[in-house]
Amino acid sequence: MEDREHLFLRCRFSEEIWITVTKRLGYRPVLFHTWTAFVEWLGIRDSTCPSTLRKLVSQVTIYKIWIERNNRIHNDISSTPQVIFKKIDRQVKDAILAKKQRKNFRNLMQQWLKYE
Numbered sequence: 001m002e003d004r005e006h007l008f009l010r011c012r013f014s015e016e017i018w019i020t021v022t023k024r025l026g027y028r029p030v031l032f033h034t035w036t037a038f039v040e041w042l043g044i045r046d047s048t049c050p051s052t053l054r055k056l057v058s059q060v061t062i063y064k065i066w067i068e069r070n071n072r073i074h075n076d077i078s079s080t081p082q083v084i085f086k087k088i089d090r091q092v093k094d095a096i097l098a099k100k101q102r103k104n105f106r107n108l109m110q111q112w113l114k115y116e
Helices: 004-009 012-024 035-042 051-075 080-096 108-114
Strands: none
Touching: 004 012, 004 035, 004 051, 012 051, 012 080, 035 051, 051 080, 051 108, 080 108
C-alpha cells in the first residue's frame, strides 16, 4: 500500500536517503515514522541547522524521492539511494547559489558543506 508516510518516510529506500540527509545537516541519523513527526522536525529551532536549509533540503529530498518513484513505476528505471543523494546535493547547491544574495541564504552553502 503506497501512502505518503510509507513513500516519503518509512520505506527502506527513503530511510536510507533521510539518514544521509540528516547526517549532512549535522544531526545524528533521524528516521521519521509519521508525517507529523517530520513536520515538527521541520519547525524546530536549534543551533545545529538553520531552518531555511532544513526546509530547502527536505523539499528537494521529497521531490527526488517522488521522481525516483515515478521512474520506477513508469520507466522501469531505478537508482540507488547514493545516486539520489548526489542529485539532492547538486540541487541544494544550485538553489543556494541561485539565491545567495538573499539574507536567509548567505551562509547556507557553508552550513550544507560543513558535515560533508
